[in-house]
């Protein structure tokens with residue numbers, strides 16, 4: 001029987017790469033994000049290339065009312081979500097905490113923590129009803145270490161780690177698997193978003209070494225969700241070979 005994955009943040013980077021990989025493997029997809037034109041273009045391409053079923057839901061994960069109504073609108077087979085990939089997230093700013101921009105903090109906390117909770121809250125009843133499902137949260141090496149000037153972003157990813165453990169515990173009686181996939185540096189729009197569109201500054205983050213590519217993470221997510229029922233990957237930390245931890249990179253020119 002066809003399986004369905006719901007991906008938040010499918011318009012770019014890791015979420016988009018996951019959408020392509022799951023489509024290649026014949027899954028039905030619910031794709032979400034704010035940039036509606038990108039969502040529709042992706043849907044068009046996936047339907048054309050892989051003849052899969054795709055539903056797009058256009059919402060901002062920070063807006064709980066919109067999240068709730070998007071999920072209330074699901075009908076028929078779209079209510080059977082096998083995998084929820086909580087991927088939407090971002091960093092904003094890069095400064096010592098005492099110099100931090102409060103608006104940036106709020107965007108990160110609202111998106112990475114509250115948004116993930118809102119979407120999970122909307123999807124969990126559908127999984128609990130069926131006593132089946134798998135929630136995969138995209139954490140980060142930044143959820144395991146704190147690096148200089150990364151303060152609030154790192155804290156949001158530490159929260160994702162805590163929420164992942166809490167979900168696993170509370171959903172245990174309902175037979176719902178919960179996993180975290182935690183990447184190091186991945187070449188996506190992440191740094192361009194962090195630096196407010198400054199592409200040159202963003203590209204410098206990835207200079208002199210081979211960062212991970214979005215598809216590397218998509219493959220790991222696919223592996224995590226294709227284990228037999230009795231196997232759960234709790235936590236998968238994936239780094240570029242050139243990155244030992246958040247602060248030590250081997251850069252070669």
Ligand code: NDP
Pocket residue numbers: 008009010011012013014015032033034035036038059060061062087088089090091111115138139140141182183184185186187188189190191193
């Ligand atoms: P991208 O910027 O390429 O993609 C981020 C995605 O999140 C976009 O599809 C964006 O869609 C979506 N998104 C952001 N804010 C919102 C929002 N408020 N509501 C709905 N969707 C939103 O970055 P990545 O692919 O790199 O990031 C994906 C995840 O991976 C994030 O959680 C990030 O923290 C994590 N991560 C990234 C790493 C990296 O080095 N790149 C390393 C470790 C973890 P849209 O703008 O259309 O809404």
Ligand code: 8X3
Pocket residue numbers: 139140141142150183184185186246
């Ligand atoms: C993104 C990884 O180390 O650039 O979560 O913050 S890092």
